[in-house]
Amino acid sequence: MLAVLCLLVVPLVKELPVGQSTRTGIVAWVLVGLALYWLYAGMGYRPLLLLQLLLFSAAAALLSAKLLLVAADVHSLAVLRHVARMMILLGAACAFANLAAMLLVLWRRTRPDVTPPGKPRD
Secondary structure, three states: OHHHHHHHHHHHHHOOOOOHHHHHHHHHHHHHHHHHHHHHHOOOOHHHHHHHHHHHHHHHHHHHHHHHHHHOOOOOOOHHHHHHHHHHHHHHHHHHHHHHHHHHHHHHHHOOOOOOOOOOOO
């Protein structure tokens, strides 16, 4: 799902005729949806998923607030976009850590059980 997001959604969002904050906000909302799906499906480590969801939701809220401020002719709060970007990067790090943990668990389950010679299996 992260690969689909990186390969399909991000290039499509880059082609939209909107500003940088709007593009980042759309990506943040898509990431909130992805985190909610992972949480609903029971995929990954739940506390890390909740942290990921919190970071993506906060970033989406900050970017939505920035868009509302721009609509009200307040253009001087670029710090909201920068903080939201940092939150998205931290949330993405949580998502990749979660993905790595899921792949590690999958790898351990598919690996054959190797016992030393002469020792009986349980």
